[in-house]
Amino acid sequence: MSTLIAEPLPNRRALWFVVLCGPVTWSIQFLISYGLSEALCTIGANFTLLGLEGINVLILAVIILALAVTIYGFLRARQMWNARLQRNDGELTHDVPGINALMSYAGMWLNALFAFTISLSGVAALLLRPCG
Amino acid sequence: MASNAQTADRFEQTWEVKPGLWGQLITVQNDPIGKRIVMTAFLFFLLAGISALLMRVQLTAPDNTLLDPAIYNQLFTMHGSTMMYLFAVPFLEGIAALMLPMLLGTRDLPFPRLTAFTFWTLLFGGALFYAGIFIGAVPDTGWFSYMPLSGIEFSPGLGIDFFLLGLSVAEIGGIAAGAELTIGIFRTRAPGMSLNRMPLFAWAILVTAFMMLFAFPPLIIGSTLLELDRKAGTQFFNAQAGGDPLLWQHLFWIFGHPEVYLQFIPATGIISMVVTVMARRRIEGYTLIVWAMIATGFLAFGLWVHHMFTTGLPQTGMTFFTVASSLIAIPSGIQIFAWIVTIWRGRPIWTTSLLFVVGFLITFVLGGITGIMVASAPLDWQVHDSFFVVAHFHYVLIGGVVFPIFAGIYYWFPKNFGKMLDERLGKWNFWLMFLGFNITFFPMHISGLLGMPRRVYTYSGSMGWDIYNLLATIGSFVLAAGVLVFLINVFYSLRSGKEAGNDPWDGDSLEWSTESPTPSYGYRQLPIITSRHPMWDQKRLDEGSEKLVILVKDLAQWPQTWRAQIVTSALTAQPQEVMQVAGDSIFPLIAAIGVFTAFTALIFDAWLIVAIGIVITIIAVIGWHAPEEKQVVDPVQARAFEEKHGIPVNGAGSDHISWWAMLVSILILAVLLSNLLFGYFYLRLDSVSWPPAGITPPPLTLPIIATMILLSSGIPAWLALRGLRADDQSRLKLGLGTSLILGIAFVALLGWSMTQLDFDWQSHAFGSLFYTIAVFYLIIVSIGLGILAVVLYWALRGHYNSRHTVAVRNAMAYWWGAIVMWVVVFATIYGMPHLT
Numbered sequence: 028m029s030t031l032i033a034e035p036l037p038n039r040r041a042l043w044f045v046v047l048c049g050p051v052t053w054s055i056q057f058l059i060s061y062g063l064s065e066a067l068c069t070i071g072a073n074f075t076l077l078g079l080e081g082i083n084v085l086i087l088a089v090i091i092l093a094l095a096v097t098i099y100g101f102l103r104a105r106q107m108w109n110a111r112l113q114r115n116d117g118e119l120t121h122d123v124p125g126i127n128a129l130m131s132y133a134g135m136w137l138n139a140l141f142a143f144t145i146s147l148s149g150v151a152a153l154l155l156r157p158c159g
Numbered sequence: 160m161a162s163n164a165q166t167a168d169r170f171e172q173t174w175e176v177k178p179g180l181w182g183q184l185i186t187v188q189n190d191p192i193g194k195r196i197v198m199t200a201f202l203f204f205l206l207a208g209i210s211a212l213l214m215r216v217q218l219t220a221p222d223n224t225l226l227d228p229a230i231y232n233q234l235f236t237m238h239g240s241t242m243m244y245l246f247a248v249p250f251l252e253g254i255a256a257l258m259l260p261m262l263l264g265t266r267d268l269p270f271p272r273l274t275a276f277t278f279w280t281l282l283f284g285g286a287l288f289y290a291g292i293f294i295g296a297v298p299d300t301g302w303f304s305y306m307p308l309s310g311i312e313f314s315p316g317l318g319i320d321f322f323l324l325g326l327s328v329a330e331i332g333g334i335a336a337g338a339e340l341t342i343g344i345f346r347t348r349a350p351g352m353s354l355n356r357m358p359l360f361a362w363a364i365l366v367t368a369f370m371m372l373f374a375f376p377p378l379i380i381g382s383t384l385l386e387l388d389r390k391a392g393t394q395f396f397n398a399q400a401g402g403d404p405l406l407w408q409h410l411f412w413i414f415g416h417p418e419v420y421l422q423f424i425p426a427t428g429i430i431s432m433v434v435t436v437m438a439r440r441r442i443e444g445y446t447l448i449v450w451a452m453i454a455t456g457f458l459a460f461g462l463w464v465h466h467m468f469t470t471g472l473p474q475t476g477m478t479f480f481t482v483a484s485s486l487i488a489i490p491s492g493i494q495i496f497a498w499i500v501t502i503w504r505g506r507p508i509w510t511t512s513l514l515f516v517v518g519f520l521i522t523f524v525l526g527g528i529t530g531i532m533v534a535s536a537p538l539d540w541q542v543h544d545s546f547f548v549v550a551h552f553h554y555v556l557i558g559g560v561v562f563p564i565f566a567g568i569y570y571w572f573p574k575n576f577g578k579m580l581d582e583r584l585g586k587w588n589f590w591l592m593f594l595g596f597n598i599t600f601f602p603m604h605i606s607g608l609l610g611m612p613r614r615v616y617t618y619s620g621s622m623g624w625d626i627y628n629l630l631a632t633i634g635s636f637v638l639a640a641g642v643l644v645f646l647i648n649v650f651y652s653l654r655s656g657k658e659a660g661n662d663p664w665d666g667d668s669l670e671w672s673t674e675s676p677t678p679s680y681g682y683r684q685l686p687i688i689t690s691r692h693p694m695w696d697q698k699r700l701d702e703g704s705e706k707l708v709i710l711v712k713d714l715a716q717w718p719q720t721w722r723a724q725i726v727t728s729a730l731t732a733q734p735q736e737v738m739q740v741a742g743d744s745i746f747p748l749i750a751a752i753g754v755f756t757a758f759t760a761l762i763f764d765a766w767l768i769v770a771i772g773i774v775i776t777i778i779a780v781i782g783w784h785a786p787e788e789k790q791v792v793d794p795v796q797a798r799a800f801e802e803k804h805g806i807p808v809n810g811a812g813s814d815h816i817s818w819w820a821m822l823v824s825i826l827i828l829a830v831l832l833s834n835l836l837f838g839y840f841y842l843r844l845d846s847v848s849w850p851p852a853g854i855t856p857p858p859l860t861l862p863i864i865a866t867m868i869l870l871s872s873g874i875p876a877w878l879a880l881r882g883l884r885a886d887d888q889s890r891l892k893l894g895l896g897t898s899l900i901l902g903i904a905f906v907a908l909l910g911w912s913m914t915q916l917d918f919d920w921q922s923h924a925f926g927s928l929f930y931t932i933a934v935f936y937l938i939i940v941s942i943g944l945g946i947l948a949v950v951l952y953w954a955l956r957g958h959y960n961s962r963h964t965v966a967v968r969n970a971m972a973y974w975w976g977a978i979v980m981w982v983v984v985f986a987t988i989y990g991m992p993h994l995t
Contacts (some may be wrong), residue, residue: 029916039730042730046450046453050453050454050456050457051457053457054457054460054461057461057479060475060476061464061479061480061481062851064473064475064479065472065473065476066474066840066844067845068473069844069845070844078698079643081328082475082961083475085856086475101350109464111865125353125355125730126353126354126355126730128355128446129354129355129446130354130355132446132450132533133449133450133453136447136454137450137454140455140489140490141457141485143486144458144482144486147482147486147638148478148479148482151475151482152478152479153473153480155474155475155478156474156475157474157475157476158199158474158475
């Protein structure tokens with residue numbers, strides 16, 4: 028049996044933020060990007076921005092913003108992961124990792140996965156004709 | 160002081176299922192209700208299996224004339240619909256209702272009457288779906304019922320109506336289960352069971368239940384729109400009148416693809432539980448599995464268009480779905496590796512349940528690989544609607560869902576019935592199913608690649624598909640033999656099986672700490688959790704902080720005459736409240752009968768009976784929530800308990816739970832509305848002019864006045880709550896009354912303005928959308944008015960004070976939610992036509 032250790036009390040909002048930041052940001056980016064491509068292609072919008080296909084530039088802007096948010100989420104999760112055992116004011120537990128570790132570790136992976144997913148969508152927007 | 164045995168008897172009397180048929184009809188206990196859901200769903204599984212066998216017999220040889228094409232179409236529709244709507248998700252909901260209270264160390268789920276309602280709607284919905292057979296009205300357009308095939312022009316009979324309305328009855332229960340399970344897992348865990356100690360099955364159900372809140376509404380909205388097209392002459396899917404058949408595909412697959420993961424994720428939860436115990440090792444990568452399930456839950460909503468790759472979509476848009484469809488393999492792969500490593504490094508005991516796990520790993524990985532293949536649009540274009548796809552999704556769904564279900568049955572049967580399932584028969588069961596499955600479905604990959612389309616009732620002998628079809632038919636009967644052995648095993652073991660004892664597997668999770676079968680009250684003394692594997696790590700389940708120990712010991716003594724449940728915090732499971740769980744009631748059954756009556760009457764356009772059904776449902780819902788005089792909480796005892804333990808005792812239901820329930824209800828309504836708005840924007844983009852030529856946009860004057868009235872009604876509601884918090888009863892009553900009057904004025908004005916419009920709902924999709932969204936919103940606001948009226952009634956009777964504010968707070972939350980929704984609705988259906 029493992030030893031009883033002290034688990035720091037969690038910061039609820041911060042923990043939920045790091046877990047949900049990546050998935051929610053991806054969901055919003057996904058809806059906006061898909062909505063933009065569907066809407067603008069349906070109405071036949073054909074324009075250029077910065078020398079590129081205008082629709083793709085708009086989509087890329089959304090993707091870059093979303094990517095920045097998920098990277099922030101990742102960094103925040105990593106910061107919480109590093110700080111997880113520095114305080115010593117919580118309840119007794121048999122198991123390591125505790126709630127802080129679970130949420131911050133999950134947050135790091137989730138943000139990383141969704142940052143990757145968002146990036147790949149950006150590659151598509153760079154290479155393909157939007158309404159082809 | 161009562162003895163321990165006397166106390167246990169009193170708990171039993173409070174929680175037990177009352178004797179006789181009446182007792183069975185009114186019980187809301189999670190144990191019998193969970194078993195009923197599981198058994199009903201399994202019955203549907205058998206029916207679906209029979210239809211599958213008939214199809215396979217037909218396809219055994221080329222040019223077979225055993226079944227005609229019409230019957231064949233009906234068979235694949237009934238098979239797919241039954242498996243997707245009536246078996247897999249309900250079965251897993253049933254297991255969740257049955258096992259979660261035990262796994263979470265609690266006495267029941269927070270809304271047991273809702274669980275009972277879920278069961279009755281499943282039973283009645285399934286019965287209604289199958290009832291069409293007796294009058295020759297069998298759906299024949301596939302489980303997806305694409306438009307325009309399922310429209311009134313090409314499917315003029317009642318088959319599609321039985322399909323849409325029967326399954327809608329069942330789905331109403333599904334969405335209710337989603338709300339119940341989400342709140343139950345977050346707020347009713349044993350003290351100390353923080354999220355990091357929660358069993359992986361509970362995590363899986365949590366993710367699934369949350370997904371249900373977003374996945375079922377598109378189906379409900381889609382079915383409603385389709386039924387309106389068929390019955391009321393609306394034009395949502397008619398391309399000649401501004402509609403679009405592809406809108407149906409979008410709405411259907413926004414539900415349909417997550418539906419696959421609604422089945423798969425709980426199944427992975429079962430796998431994690433079985434692997435841990437049978438491999439005699441703590442699961443590897445618990446946290447990885449948790450985040451993988453969360454990631455899967457989100458990504459599952461980003462895949463729906465991969466079912467529509469051949470419909471012609473913008474290239475960039477399509478790649479978003481390709482990316483999501485490919486990357487969802489990452490979280491799935493992580494889980495697969497975690498299970499393999501756990502078994503590899505453990506000391507596995509090769510029981511039947513573990514064999515089914517291994518069967519799952521093999522078949523699901525194969526199905527996953529072909530899934531990655533069809534995620535690529537170019538390959539999908541080649542194999543779309545071929546038997547290759549049939550092979551792929553059966554590897555995913557039978558391998559990924561049915562095998563884990565059987566693993567779960569073998570694992571948890573002893574806990575629920577007190578008897579072990581026979582292992583020798585179990586191994587026959589597994590091997591027959593595993594071999595039969597692979598003989599059936601592996602050849603379909605080849606016949607699909609050779610070009611055999613799905614949903615054809617026969618084929619020519621010159622195509623070279625004969626051998627693969629013959630093999631598939633032989634395999635299907637081997638598979639069926641495996642299921643037959645399982646049924647024999649169940650009956651044999653119930654009669655002559657070995658006694659299970661409390662913990663036959665040396666399990667790690669809480670359910671193994673109770674008797675088998677579990678007493679009706681579950682845990683008299685709630686366990687205190689300090690580990691992820693309490694049965695392995697904790698010598699005792701009653702050790703913890705002194706305060707907690709005293710609390711659980713006292714709760715084991717009081718109350719004994721009403722069903723008490725502890726409410727804990729979402730993250731760390733710290734006790735926050737003692738609530739009364741609803742007791743037995745006939746009203747869930749009556750409400751389900753009301754829904755069933757209304758929906759059945761809708762099929763035959765019997766509007767008077769529809770109205771009667773709605774009235775029955777409303778009366779049942781009122782009766783459902785009426786206070787129960789038999790289970791009144793003694794205020795003196797409650798106050799003494801509160802003072803001793805520092806947490807409130809709420810005999811009329813939990814403040815925390817009811818607040819969460821209100822938020823979830825608002826969320827469900829918002830998701831339903833957003834699906835309607837999606838339809839609006841989708842069709843609007845499809846149209847050159849909006850509104851179409853010849854139709855003037857809706858006038859704005861009256862709606863703007865109505866909007867101002869509605870917006871202003873939010874202020875008195877807010878002031879009423881503030882007044883209550885200051886114990887100012889007159890402000891409370893005045894505020895509620897004013898909001899109610901303003902709300903009624905809004906409905907009257909808006910309703911009247913709608914009668915003045917110069918377009919109807921039948922000529923063009925523009926009008927169909929306008930009226931449908933407006934009426935849907937009027938229903939939302941009318942519910943809000945009903946809530947305000949009830950709260951005002953109780954306020955006038957002096958029911959609320961600064962300590963009991965939750966009902967007023969909930970009413971205000973709903974009302975404000977309704978106001979925000981109106982702003983969006985107004986901007987869309989009134990504002991947009993004027994902008995374009």
